Amino acid sequence: MQAIVMTGTGGPEVLVAREVPRPRPAAGEILIRAAAIPVLYPETQLRAGAFPMATPPPVIFGFQAAGEVVEVGAGIAADLVGRRVVVSTDGSGSYAEFVCAPAQNATLIPDEVSAEDAAAAIMSGSIALTLLNTAKLTGSETVVVEAAATGVGSYLIQLAREFGAARVIATAGGPAKIEHARALGADLVIDHRNEGWTDELAERAPGTVDVVFDSIGGTSAAALLPAMTPGSGRMLSYGWLSGAPAQVSAAELIPGGLTLTACAGPAWQQRADGARTDILARVPALASPVETTLPLDQAARGHELVESRRPLGKVILRPAATA
Structure with missing residues (x-):
């Protein structure tokens, strides 16, 4: 073979x-x-x-x-x-x-799902479902989805409202990805290739972001804290496209009553694996x-x-x- x-x-x-x-x-x-x-x-x-x-x-x-x-x-x-x-x-x-x-x-694989779509969706989609379950959205909250045009982010945008998001802010890199994130359902899209994108987000949603799904990591994670809702804002860190995990200390979280959850490791992966059947059942209703x-x-x-x-x-x- x-x-x-x-x-x-x-x-x-x-x-x-x-x-x-x-x-x-x-x-x-x-x-x-x-x-x-x-x-x-x-x-x-x-x-x-x-x-x-x-x-x-x-x-x-x-x-x-x-x-x-x-x-x-x-x-x-x-x-x-x-x-x-x-x-x-x-x-x-x-x-x-x-x-x-x-x-x-x-x-x-469900009968109505192709092998190609199943292979494409199962990893990113199951992680997105597990992130949304972890976030415990209330139905009235604003979420930020980083790197939202592709992979896990694309599923987070499509599924966020079902799980209790009222407003979805996305980040994406470049015009094509920005347009795609909008097409997937984001209310607002910010270009994270622009220097100072975290400042722009904080200005457009000051202290009103309830959940950040952080896949970029690095220093941008701490820069987003001023945009988060005092007392209940939570950041779910699951990737580091920047090359480093979220650079956030307890000293930066405590004054605002914010939390950071590390979505990684064997226990986390076991939960994501358990969502695979669920995401494959949803594939026909999602973007190809x-x-x-x-x-x-x-x-x-x-x-x-x-x-x-x-x-x-x-x-x-x-x-x-x-x-």
Whole structure:
């Protein structure tokens, strides 16, 4: 079968198409024929060496795939064969025509949802649902969604009102993403590429922001505190597109009675995993999550696109066997 092997850490060129043996499911595993493989932003960071790989290279790369179950290992019900699922691997192996994964990491795809849309939505959408549940919105609150045109942010905009937001302020980078955030439902969009965007937000919503969904991190997090509602404002920090987590101290939070919740770690991820079935059920009512579909052997190009941050939707790899 064809697979993409990460030959070392570095640029996208370390992802190389090779012919490798088809895997067999061990006890507790399933084997799927992959139809759609999402290129995830965290994967680009792992490939570049920002974080250690669970299995050092050379290794078949990738963490998620959607497709049809073709074989099950010992202890797994045979009636799963023929069902469509999205799977998460234990750290490698999804950039391939056939993918093995623990059966407990599989989520059934509803009949009305394509494999491509399921693969594109499951990670970002499940995180967005978990963030909204954590925020405990009241029905009258203003929220700020950072980096709102793509990924988790795009789902936060679309779902925020259902979960109790009265007003949605978004940030996005550049005209195309600003327009897309508006189309997704944001009431106000601020360009976070502009110097002083945090001051602009504080001026346009002084002391009235109840929740900040913070994916940028860095020094901008503290700069947003003056915009937050005294006594009840809360920041949910789940990313650091700036390159560093939110640089906020207790001394900065305490005077305003504000809180910061770290949305990360194994317990957090377990909660997000539990939202996967829920987000797949919602996919037909949401904006199409897929922007670009590439052949599996163009995985390096997929990484280039994701790292450029230009796409408004997900980049999906499609094995030749399902093209």
